[in-house]
Amino acid sequence: MNRSTTNKDRRLYDVIVLGAGPTGENVAERTRAAGLSTVIVENELLGGECSYWACEPSKALLRPVLARADARRVPGLRRAVAGPLDVAAVLDHRDEIVFHWQDDNQVGWLDSVSVDLIRGHGRLDGPRQVAVRTPDGDTVLLTARHVVALCTGTGAAVPDIPGLDAVRPWTSREATSADRVPGRLAVVGGGVVAVEMATAWQALGSQVTMLVRGDAGLLPRMEPFAGRLVADALREAGVDIRFGASVASVAREDGDVRATLADGGELAVDEVLFATGRAPRTADLGLETIGLTPGTWLAVDDTCRVTAVADGWLYAVGDVNHRALLTHQGKYQARMAGDAIGARAKGEQADETTWGAHVATADVAAVPQVVFTDPEVAAVGLTTREAERAGRRVEVVDYDLAHVAGAHQYADGYRGQARMLVDTDRGTVVGVTFVGPGVGELLYSATVAVVSEAPLQRLWHAVPAFPTISEVWLRLLETYRDRHPPGRS
Numbered sequence: 001m002n003r004s005t006t007n008k009d010r011r012l013y014d015v016i017v018l019g020a021g022p023t024g025e026n027v028a029e030r031t032r033a034a035g036l037s038t039v040i041v042e043n044e045l046l047g048g049e050c051s052y053w054a055c056e057p058s059k060a061l062l063r064p065v066l067a068r069a070d071a072r073r074v075p076g077l078r079r080a081v082a083g084p085l086d087v088a089a090v091l092d093h094r095d096e097i098v099f100h101w102q103d104d105n106q107v108g109w110l111d112s113v114s115v116d117l118i119r120g121h122g123r124l125d126g127p128r129q130v131a132v133r134t135p136d137g138d139t140v141l142l143t144a145r146h147v148v149a150l151c152t153g154t155g156a157a158v159p160d161i162p163g164l165d166a167v168r169p170w171t172s173r174e175a176t177s178a179d180r181v182p183g184r185l186a187v188v189g190g191g192v193v194a195v196e197m198a199t200a201w202q203a204l205g206s207q208v209t210m211l212v213r214g215d216a217g218l219l220p221r222m223e224p225f226a227g228r229l230v231a232d233a234l235r236e237a238g239v240d241i242r243f244g245a246s247v248a249s250v251a252r253e254d255g256d257v258r259a260t261l262a263d264g265g266e267l268a269v270d271e272v273l274f275a276t277g278r279a280p281r282t283a284d285l286g287l288e289t290i291g292l293t294p295g296t297w298l299a300v301d302d303t304c305r306v307t308a309v310a311d312g313w314l315y316a317v318g319d320v321n322h323r324a325l326l327t328h329q330g331k332y333q334a335r336m337a338g339d340a341i342g343a344r345a346k347g348e349q350a351d352e353t354t355w356g357a358h359v360a361t362a363d364v365a366a367v368p369q370v371v372f373t374d375p376e377v378a379a380v381g382l383t384t385r386e387a388e389r390a391g392r393r394v395e396v397v398d399y400d401l402a403h404v405a406g407a408h409q410y411a412d413g414y415r416g417q418a419r420m421l422v423d424t425d426r427g428t429v430v431g432v433t434f435v436g437p438g439v440g441e442l443l444y445s446a447t448v449a450v451v452s453e454a455p456l457q458r459l460w461h462a463v464p465a466f467p468t469i470s471e472v473w474l475r476l477l478e479t480y481r482d483r484h485p486p487g488r489s
């Protein structure tokens with residue numbers, strides 16, 4: 001007997017959320033807070049990629065690496081931290097941070113906000129309809145009175161290279177959950193996952209080789225000096241970085257992974273990590289039942305409503321809409337979209353004005369990101385290249401962080417760089433990039449400056465404490481002022 005066709009359970013909710021990553025959880029919390037009955041469907045672990053195979057475990061691996069690097073730059077402390085990392089302790093701590101890949105804590109939280117949970121794989125089955133295949137083979141049919149919110153995130157995108165399946169390469173999942181250190185690790189890609197994981201595994205004992213296609217350098221979406229400073233530091237740490245290196249094929253022979261490069265070169269390693277970007281988890285979501293194409297990113301308006309669907313019942317929030325693939329942006333979108341859903345369900349107009357209560361304006365104007373390498377990279381708003389492409393009139397203000405008193409205190413021989421982009425028409429800050437040890441915690445100040453569109457004249461009154469690295473703000477303002485003395489047109 002086929003239980004899936006006989007054991008059907010039908011339920012009605014105001015809101016159905018597919019995917020209980022950080023985004024889905026926050027959508028559900030907001031729609032519930034608006035008084036809407038809400039169910040969330042999850043087919044792996046509550047907390048999503050971020051909690052178990054992305055942000056949390058990667059930062060648990062990186063924190064000791066960065067803390068040790070910082071300590072080694074403090075006179076009087078260097079010798080105390082000269083030894084290798086305690087790898088077993090680092091991996092144990094990582095396991096604790098991810099709750100040993102158990103989600104009981106999150107289940108308690110969901111209960112506390114009165115959101116129902118159905119475990120299983122959800123698929124759309126026509127407008128406002130969702131069919132959930134549960135782990136025991138039953139099907140639960142859900143109907144949404146108001147909204148279905150797709151928050152299904154992304155998985156690793158791996159290129160179609162001959163031999164790849166047989167090699168069983170690492171993706172971000174293995175790179176964040178591995179329980180032993182490969183002797184030799186190849187990292188394909190030069191983006192954020194690649195640089196963070198190269199930093200972590202090199203420090204944990206692997207000999208890391210980075211294979212980076214093209215000549216755009218590392219972190220190609222950021223200011224070029226960020227990738228240069230990170231590359232310099234990775235090389236000093238012993239990483240072999242090969243630019244212009246494309247992998248043509250891979251094979252596993254006698255336990256080794258052998259990568260053949262497009263230029264004919266070869267590399268033998270114990271594991272290969274493909275850190276080559278993300279793909280939306282929309283291939284098996286039933287998109288075809290509502291006229292959309294499976295496997296595609298879902299384009300949305302600023303309230304996260306899917307633009308290609310009529311009647312406004314479908315939202316796509318977080319990574320899956322491709323606006324900004326970051327946990328904090330997904331949660332921000334979730335707050336805005338969840339409140340918009342609540343308002344619309346009451347028959348009210350959503351506030352869609354720029355920076356309004358129901359729109360994710362920051363996705364296009366002020367996305368903050370910290371890359372947890374040594375040195376850290378912290379950036380928000382436009383880069384110089386993005387400003388040029390958008391035809392924005394900006395002035396670039398650079399400052400060497402090594403000249404800031406707080407940086408001297410922070411580390412002997414501090415190396416770092418800061419860039420501020422000033423909108424010359426409006427006299428406001430539209431982009432900031434900091435590179436250097438400890439700059440991650442400076443980023444919120446830059447985010448507030450960009451989001452508040454505070455005139456530079458007012459920022460002079462935001463006095464940074466002496467002697468902190470945040471005095472770089474004063475130096476950036478002075479640099480700009482000295483180029484534009486009063487009275488000079």
Ligand SMILES: Cc1cc2nc3c(=O)[nH]c(=O)nc-3n(C[C@H](O)[C@H](O)[C@H](O)COP(=O)(O)OP(=O)(O)OC[C@H]3O[C@@H](n4cnc5c(N)ncnc54)[C@H](O)[C@@H]3O)c2cc1C
Binds near residue numbers: 020023049122176
């Ligand atoms: C290695 C790595 C490190 C990262 N580090 C950071 C960082 O430091 N800071 C940061 O801001 N971002 C970081 N990110 C990005 C961050 O992980 C994502 O932006 C974030 O997880 C997106 O959240 P989400 O809820 O949209 O999707 P996800 O976290 O992917 O969650 C989606 C959920 O939906 C579930 N699901 C999918 N399809 C279905 C279905 N059909 N039915 C039921 N459930 C389904 C999945 O099982 C999953 O639980 C990192 C990413 C990687 C890969």
Ligand SMILES: NC(=O)c1ccc[n+]([C@@H]2O[C@H](COP(=O)([O-])OP(=O)(O)OC[C@H]3O[C@@H](n4cnc5c(N)ncnc54)[C@H](O)[C@@H]3O)[C@@H](O)[C@H]2O)c1
Binds near residue numbers: 159189213277372
């Ligand atoms: N600290 C953080 O905030 C953090 C950390 C990790 C990941 N993330 C987010 O997760 C997302 C995914 O990160 P990612 O590093 O996987 O993607 P990415 O898009 O940042 O980088 C992908 C890299 O792979 C390269 N690449 C793509 N296809 C390739 C191919 N076929 N062969 C060789 N190289 C190829 C690209 O040129 C690029 O260098 C990003 O949007 C990032 O913001 C954030």
